[in-house]
Amino acid sequence: xxxxQTTSALPDNTGYVAAAYLVFxxxxxxxxxxxxxxxxxxxxxxxxxxxxADERFGPSAPAARPAPEEAARR
Amino acid sequence: xxxxTRLRALSIATLVTMTAALALAFFYxxxxxxxxxxxxxxxxxxxxxxxxxxxxxWGGINAxxxxxxxxxxxxxRSYVAIHLSLILGAGVLVTGSIWAKASWGHWWVWDEPTLVxxxxxxxxxxxxxxxxxxIEDREKQARYASVFAITAGAFxxxxxxxxxxxxxxxxxxxxxxxxxxxxxxxxxPFYLSLLGxxxxxxxxxxxxxxxxxTSAKLRALRRKLAGDDAVAPVGRTAAPxxxxx
Numbered sequence: 001x002x003x004x005q006t007t008s009a010l011p012d013n014t015g016y017v018a019a020a021y022l023v024f025x026x027x028x029x030x031x032x033x034x035x036x037x038x039x040x041x042x043x044x045x046x047x048x049x050x051x052x053a054d055e056r057f058g059p060s061a062p063a064a065r066p067a068p069e070e071a072a073r074r
Numbered sequence: 075x076x077x078x079t080r081l082r083a084l085s086i087a088t089l090v091t092m093t094a095a096l097a098l099a100f101f102y103x104x105x106x107x108x109x110x111x112x113x114x115x116x117x118x119x120x121x122x123x124x125x126x127x128x129x130x131x132w133g134g135i136n137a138x139x140x141x142x143x144x145x146x147x148x149x150x151r152s153y154v155a156i157h158l159s160l161i162l163g164a165g166v167l168v169t170g171s172i173w174a175k176a177s178w179g180h181w182w183v184w185d186e187p188t189l190v191x192x193x194x195x196x197x198x199x200x201x202x203x204x205x206x207x208x209i210e211d212r213e214k215q216a217r218y219a220s221v222f223a224i225t226a227g228a229f230x231x232x233x234x235x236x237x238x239x240x241x242x243x244x245x246x247x248x249x250x251x252x253x254x255x256x257x258x259x260x261x262x263p264f265y266l267s268l269l270g271x272x273x274x275x276x277x278x279x280x281x282x283x284x285x286x287x288t289s290a291k292l293r294a295l296r297r298k299l300a301g302d303d304a305v306a307p308v309g310r311t312a313a314p315x316x317x318x319x
Contacts, residue, residue, distance in 0.1 A: 013112035016176035020115040020169040024122070027165050031278060038285050045292050052299045 081280055088277045091270035098263035106260075112176045117263055119169040121271035122162050123192065127230050129159030129275055130199060134227020137220035149216040149314045152223050154282045156202055158275060163196045187239075191232065198226050206312040216314055290316035 099117035106113035133155035140148035170189065171181045183189060202222060209215040256264060297305045308315055 013110060013176045016112050016172050017114050020172045021118065023168045023172070024118050024165055027161060028274070031161065035281055035285065038289075042285075042288055042292060045296070049292070049295055049299055052296075052304075056299065 081277070081284065084273065084277045084280065088270065088273040091266060091273055095263055095267035095270045098266060103260045103263045104257065109177065112173060115169055115173045115176075117267045118271070119166060119173060120264070121268040122169065123166040124268060125271045125275045126159045126162035126166055127195070127234070128272075129155050129162065129279075130195070130230045131227050133159065133223045134230075137223035137227070140216065140220045141224070146216065146314060146316055149220060150286055150316060151283065152220060153206075153314050154279055154286065156199060156223060158278055158282065160196070160199055160202075162271075162275065163192075163199065166192065167196060195226075195230060198229065202226070203312040207310065210310055212315050219314075286313070287316065 095117065099114055103114075103117075105111065133152045136148045136152035136155060139145070140152060170192075174183060174189075175181050202219065205222060206215050206219050209218055293305055
């Protein structure tokens with residue numbers, strides 16, 4: 001049963017606690033890395049498609065392109 | 075819309091909540107007299123377990139919507155929900171085993187209903203992706219996967235019931251029981267951690283959804299710009315396909 005008391009005679013299980021939290025953070029980190037690689041692939045594909053569009057329709061005028069800040073918000 | 079301010083706000087809220095929860099767990103919550111420092115594992119283990127199981131149910135709810143409407147987006151939502159819950163489920167099993175080793179001296183105990191029932195649910199859902207992969211026809215794949223998600227989703231509450239009906243109360247319980255429960259100073263970090271884990275799940279779910287939608291839109295754009303020949307045919311995959319036209 002859980003008792004909210006402080007005692008100095010507690011076993012030291014720091015390693016196990018650290019391992020459990022490491023597992024959690026590793027899972028999240030791996031997921032974030034996978035998402036980042038997916039985003040990088042999207043960026044590459046977009047650049048490629050932009051080049052295809054430029055070839056077909058000619059380079060788009062700078063004014064027609066959204067400002068970098070606006071593009072980032074999207 | 076895809077990478078808009080809402081997703082950014084959600085990510086920040088997740089980070090703040092998780093940081094606050096862990097800070098409170100380590101610096102505010104009192105040390106457990108029975109379990110000592112290793113009780114701190116429960117501030118991630120239990121919320122991960124609850125959120126994973128709720129995620130499976132969420133996958134089932136979306137599967138119901140898919141069968142009702144035949145809209146592919148609900149199949150995708152269900153798939154992503156189950157996919158994320160499986161990842162959290164793996165985390166629950168590993169962190170639980172670490173705790174069991176520290177507390178009981180064994181990595182796994184087979185006569186503990188909570189552990190075994192969670193493992194059964196996890197293994198049941200572990201067959202979800204191979205099952206999808208085994209069906210080539212995309213329409214049929216989505217339909218069968220939805221039926222699976224609904225059936226398995228209904229099985230999930232049994233996990234909670236198993237905890238309550240377990241005769242051997244060897245598994246630590248964090249919610250209030252007849253003879254006591256979580257002390258007040260442990261409740262705040264625990265519930266904040268539960269909120270943080272829920273936000274983390276929602277954030278990752280939305281990121282994954284945005285990623286899948288973007289991928290489908292890129293394929294559609296490539297088809298429009300370069301024609302059908304420029305788009306590589308989608309091979310057999312477990313992931314749902316969104317319409318690219």
